[in-house]
Amino acid sequence: MSNISYNPQQKLINRINNQMLDHPFTDYWDIFLLKHQHPINITLHILGILFFYSLLFCAWKLQNFWLLLGLPLTQLLGLTGHFLFERSHIDLQDAVFSWRASYCLGKMLIRILIGKYRDDISQRRERLNNYLSNSYANIQ
Numbered sequence: 001m002s003n004i005s006y007n008p009q010q011k012l013i014n015r016i017n018n019q020m021l022d023h024p025f026t027d028y029w030d031i032f033l034l035k036h037q038h039p040i041n042i043t044l045h046i047l048g049i050l051f052f053y054s055l056l057f058c059a060w061k062l063q064n065f066w067l068l069l070g071l072p073l074t075q076l077l078g079l080t081g082h083f084l085f086e087r088s089h090i091d092l093q094d095a096v097f098s099w100r101a102s103y104c105l106g107k108m109l110i111r112i113l114i115g116k117y118r119d120d121i122s123q124r125r126e127r128l129n130n131y132l133s134n135s136y137a138n139i140q
Contacts, residue, residue: 014028014091015089016034016035016088016128023128023131025124029104030127032101032104032108033121033124034088034128035082035090036108037086037125038081040084040085040086041078041081041082041085042081042112043081044077044078044080045078045105045108046108046112048074048077048078049074051077052074055068055071055074056071079095
């Protein structure tokens, strides 16, 4: 996935939460992982993905393309997870649709299915904690 440029506008868009603008991550997947750690939020995102593809399949199989109007509702599941369980920063473009968010959601599903998602989160948390510790040590 492409690296994130560090201009001021990108820093705001790619923040992990409202308190943390600076972080060591240049790949959006790393930021995505830190925004999707709570088990219920993750579950709601996975349900949204499954609902999305089920609607696509049903619309195709039944030749009822009116079902496609329900696709935006699938995103409400993920947004509900963020609002109720994991208050991380949500970029409006990612919430409506973006390729980077779609890529990361697909990668999340695959990493969960192969049992690697929790390891990914742990690695990014450790990297972030090291960064924050070093940043704090440099201030003193």
